[in-house]
Amino acid sequence: MLSLRELQELFAAALDAPQDAALLPLLVADRIAPGERLAVYRNNARHNGREALRAVYPVLEQLVGAEFFAAAAERYRRAHPSTSGDIHDFGRHFADFLAGLAPAAGLPYLPDMARLEWAIHEVFHAAAPPAFPLERLAAVEAAAQARLRFRVSPACRLLASPWPLRRLWQLHQPGVAWDEGFDLASGGVALLVRRSGFEVLLDALKPGEYALLRRLADGQPLGAAFAALQRTAPALDLAAFLQRHLLASTLADFSLR
Amino acid sequence: MIPSSPPPRLPARAGIGLRAPHYRQLLAELPDIGWLEVHSENYFGDGQPLHYLERARGHYPLSLHGVGLSLGSAQPLDRTHLARLAALVRRIEPARVSEHLSWGAIPGRHLNDLLPLPYTEEALAVVAAHVRQVQDRLGRQILVENISSYLRFRHSSLGEAQFLAALASETGCGVLLDVNNLYVSAMNHGFDPAGFLADIPPAAVGEIHLAGFDRAGELLVDTHGSRVAPPVWALYRLALRRFGRQPTLIEWDTDIPELAVLLAEAATAERLLEVHDALPA
Structure with a gap:
């Protein structure tokens, strides 16, 4: 007699391999063949994986069409089996998977669109941090300001792409008509994905602003991060930057080290 | 520390599932329904969904229904998953918490079914x-x-109902009777659903679920994507006779319709609850 653990391993293997017959003798056989019964679970596994990805990647599905998306979802499910009882985690590696998917090579912006949709998904579900400690910041002496290390909010994501990702995403939102003037070659974008009230917002950032936020997110102190950008982004206004990102709650906290 | 007020009990009325497409309309219109059910895992993230749930919590008793804990896996429970559920329960103080008599995980992998x-x-x-x-x-x-x-499985030595009854008696857990699941399984395996009801001790039942199913060849498949079928309503009436008036959920998880359709299904369940009350015991 198989143990429960052995039975469950056998069942999982049978879900992956339609020709695997090892489980069938253990199933009740009646007017419906055990193989037909097991097929319902195989179908559920495919369906659940695909639906979990469709929920996170609705723009990708429109870009490639339902049939291509379903086939890619099935390959992804086999390459990156779920490891969590929370199905919201399942699509985490879809962008990297698409980057290596040969049939998708003709649509080189797909992986970046996947990164954007995953960022939106994460921002939607992420906890909002407590309010920024403005009074504590005001008490920091001028001489110490260069040593400020900001923490970028866990409910924000930064994303840069050589494709006009934001416009492409907007054009695939419900009720938005296609823009005949849209040009895929119109240049890239640097985005801040954040939440405001009920909405997830995609803010376009200037290159210097994006670079500074990226450096702060990587843990660099404010003085060094700003100085490093003097050559590439001399027009960056630090006071305006801080004001904007304190108001937008991009910056969640700081420390002095 | 100030003791918090005990969470509300689920009223023995009809409830519906709170699903993302209806968040705003439901909170704006606050329809007269007894309670709301949500899938626990949809609120693990502490983000925007939880914000809606906390607002809903102010207007309706809630039932947290888990789909991913995998109570039946031979391996240990996922401690992270359980910790996230525990944090959600502390925060939301639901009237009920439920899970399924099933398994979905093997070491290193989740089958999400x-x-x-x-x-x-x-x-x-x-x-x-x-x-x-x-x-x-x-x-x-x-x-x-x-x-x-x-x-x-050929080597089962108990029926599902006997297994549930033994589980309730050994652990003190209650039974969530899903009447649609019972009908689907009874048709798929050719057993008498009334016999199943008879094997469940009346005091153990704390909530009833109703939903729609589909057909795949000779099998009925539980899809939660359509109205409750007539034979399931009939089995529900039978269940009310045995288990008394119970909180009853209309579940709808795929092809989610207009809120009005869910409310109409809930109204049907509510009428059956009232008719049940009017009948002699």
């Missing part, structure tokens, strides 16, 4: 230990739901 168990003494010991662990962690009773199944 509600898979059937062999109904054996070994499986009973595994599920009972996990139910006790969850109840200890949450500090409260949970309900365990009968699933729709498409296959059975």
Whole structure:
């Protein structure tokens, strides 16, 4: 007699391999063949994986069409089996998977669109941090300001792409008509994905602003991060930057080290 | 520390599932329904969904229904998953917490489905230990739901209902009776659903679910994507006779319709609850 653990391993293997017959003798056989019964679970596994990805990647599905998306979802499910009882985690590696998917090579912006949709998904579900400690910041002496290390909010994501990702995403939102003037070659974008009230917002950032936020997110102190950008982004206004990102709650906290 | 008020009980009325497409309309219109059900895992993230749930919590009693804990897996429960559930329960103080009599995980991998168990003494010991662990962690009773199944194992020594009854008696957990699942499984395996009801002790039942199913060849498949079927309504009336008036959920998870359709289904359940009350015991 198989143990429960052995039975469950056998069942999982049978879900992956339609020709695997090892489980069938253990199933009740009646007017419906055990193989037909097991097929319902195989179908559920495919369906659940695909639906979990469709929920996170609705723009990708429109870009490639339902049939291509379903086939890619099935390959992804086999390459990156779920490891969590929370199905919201399942699509985490879809962008990297698409980057290596040969049939998708003709649509080189797909992986970046996947990164954007995953960022939106994460921002939607992420906890909002407590309010920024403005009074504590005001008490920091001028001489110490260069040593400020900001923490970028866990409910924000930064994303840069050589494709006009934001416009492409907007054009695939419900009720938005296609823009005949849209040009895929119109240049890239640097985005801040954040939440405001009920909405997830995609803010376009200037290159210097994006670079500074990226450096702060990587843990660099404010003085060094700003100085490093003097050559590439001399027009960056630090006071305006801080004001904007304190108001937008991009910056969640700081420390002095 | 100020003791918090005890969470509200689920009223023995009809409720509906709170699903993302209806968040705003439901909170704006606050329809007259008894309670709301949500899938626990949709609120693990502490983000925007939880914001809606906390607002809904101010207007309706809530039932947290888990789909991913995998009570029936031979391996230990996922401690992270359980910790996230415990944090959600502390924050939301739901009237009820429930899970399924199923398994979905093997070491290193999650199948994200509600898979059937062999109904054996070994499986009973595994599920009972996990139910006790969850109840200890949450500090409260949970309900365990009968699933729709498409296959059975030859070496089962108990029926699903006997297994559930033994589980309730060993752990003090309650039973969430899903009447649609019962109908689907009874048709798929050719057993008498009335016999199933008779095997469940009346005092154990704490919530009833109703939903729609589809057909795939000769099998009925539980899809939660359509109206409750007439034979399921008939079985529901039979269940009310045995278990008395119960909180009753209309579940709809795929092809989610307009809120009005859900409310109409809930109104049908509510009428049956009232008719049940009017009948002699």
